[in-house]
Amino acid sequence: MKKHKKHTNLERRDNDIFAPNEIAILGSNCGVISDLVNQVSEKLSNYKLAYFDASHAKSLDSARDDTYQLSEYTFHHQGNVQITTSGTINKFQQRLNFSQYDYVFINGNHYQGAKQILILDKTKEASVLKRLEQLDRIQFVIKLKSETEFFPFLEEKYPHIRNLISYTIDEVDKIANHINNLIQEKIAPIKGLVLVGGKSTRMGKDKSELIYFGKPQKEVAKDLLQSNNLETSYSVQNSSEYVTEIHDTFLNLGPFGGICSAFQKDPNSAWFVLATDVPFVNDEIIQLLLQKRNSSKVATAIKGKNKEFVEPLITIYEPKAYPILLQYLAQGYSCPRKMLINSDVEIVEIDDSFIRNINTPEEFEIAKKEINSSSLRG
Template sequence: MAKKHSKHTNLERRHNDNFAPNEVSILGTNCGIISDLVSKVSKQLSNYKLAYFDTSHAKDVEENQLAEYVFHHEGNLQITTSGNINKFQQRLDFSNFDYVFINGNHYQGAKQILILDEAKEASVLKRLDQLDRIQFIVKLKSETEYFNFLVDKYPNIKNKICYTIDEVDKIANHINNLIQEKMAPIKGLVLVGGKSTRMGKDKSELNYFGKPQKEAVKELLENNNLETFYSVQNSLENENEISDKFINLGPFGGICSAFQKDPNAAWFVLATDVPFVSDEIIQLLLKHRNPSKAATAIKGKNKDFPEPLITIYEPKAYSILLQYLAQGYSCPRKMLINSDVEIVEIDDSFIRNINTPEEFEVAKKEINKSK
């Protein structure tokens, strides 16, 4: 049988629903009730990045000749511009959000919350085929019966969890669980193969703990239950290696290459020239991980900036990194400084970079003394 020809490279893609990585459409009642419920629930889930996807109800709208971006000095942004709905653009726009609520009266979501409203039975019937992944039911009145056509089409619908519209706490808690279920797993990435010009030899091969440092770092991450890979410049792509697909970009290219391999994982990136990073520090970063941020990064208490090579990068960081690359920047620290990240501060001595043979000898003596 002839092999099917493909024009395009088969890349791993980030898991997306119709418009966002994690979305739910709310339908079955009027738009005012939907937006009011979203507003109330969002206040209880304010630790997440949330968005609401709706349509304008204005009858006549002139096309904007000028796109207006109005920034408030405290952070709000109002955008008035023209453009059509495009799922690829929406996925870019919503890539940094943990959960997107969709007004299901206007747009079809991959998952649904059905509100039972007796006055809107005809509207639900019209959208019956869209209700293929109902998460739970909300009743406007507790005595409202399930519509017969719903039960005929989805015989198990009465087994779905059901709330009344005033049970905002319970609805918010259920949505919280839906967000948590999609939290990305973490994988480890050990950066090896740098030029090490000041050291005069490959820093990943230095021996602090009776083995090459790259092995010690890999074990450090694996001991915390992280499937871990070496980031290397040139490789036949062995099982535990990820070769750079973004050539000559240093650590930035290694991080992007890891995301290209698995864009649905968070990546715990660790360099081999920070030998004082211990198991306790790994656990500290994991404990304080904030998946709603672009990354969770270590920063020395007396340092001005976070350490980009002792950092957990979330899946949402990938598109941000590529946007920086598109502007001609390949510095992961620049991305961290200018993005919404979780910072974990520790004493500077734990994150010392060892770059010269003299520093190596001093560090090795200190490590041997503390054993």
């Protein structure tokens, strides 16, 4: 008998407890932890970083252990901003709050983190013993003094701990470099998405089937992405003969629905989205966008030098774009450009001629003649 499933088994973003990528720092007092986070964050200012902490005074409204005044510090190039809220800790809400950050530091004296940095501080031995079970993924150890020894109960519980890399508290550059490597390890891979099957009302026929280079443009676009080592799928409204396709699960939303459908299928990859009505986009443009990719931003997008706005369909969308797209959809908007215009996006400017949209039969004939008379693709 087939077992009844109450809920659809959706692919989920690879989250830690509170954030996509987090580390708890524990083993010393809160001031030492906060100072370390500030110093390290200055060295890693090219990333979006946050600090998840709690005030020492519990909320007066409740005596429950999981109710605190929460402090979330967002680190910028100039310093940090503190956001204070109150209420019961809800990991699902925190994942929404932290979905845009490359790395979240957690004060391990208050909250457990999926990964940990252990500070060895003799005065906090009892505190470490209390949290011993939370130290299951220590990344490295920091000693307040170089001669500080591991507590016997640590070696008994985690015999490998002596083999971990250790730093002294003043080796900020080395600590920051180690954390940089941890951030880099979790940067999303990129997959390709070629948008096909649009209405093509002005053209009068499917633009993805037009032939500029001896075969349908959708195949040319796919080849462009695949030749740059991107596993590439067609984004389609309905099933077709192609195996590598992603069917729209967000229906009747055009390209916006195609992008969201790709993220629903794989929310842990970035998606290089490419339209089929921009035949002058060549391998150099694809490589340029890949080279300029800024995974710390919501997206990396092409913009014509004389254009006002970015091109949403020649864009690398990072996993952090997915919840933002859904927020726009919840407000009744299904325009990917609107999301990009109002988000933190890396912009790559190129000559306008490379990103001309071909929308009518007349434009198609002109473009085809221009392509045939040039060596645009070598």
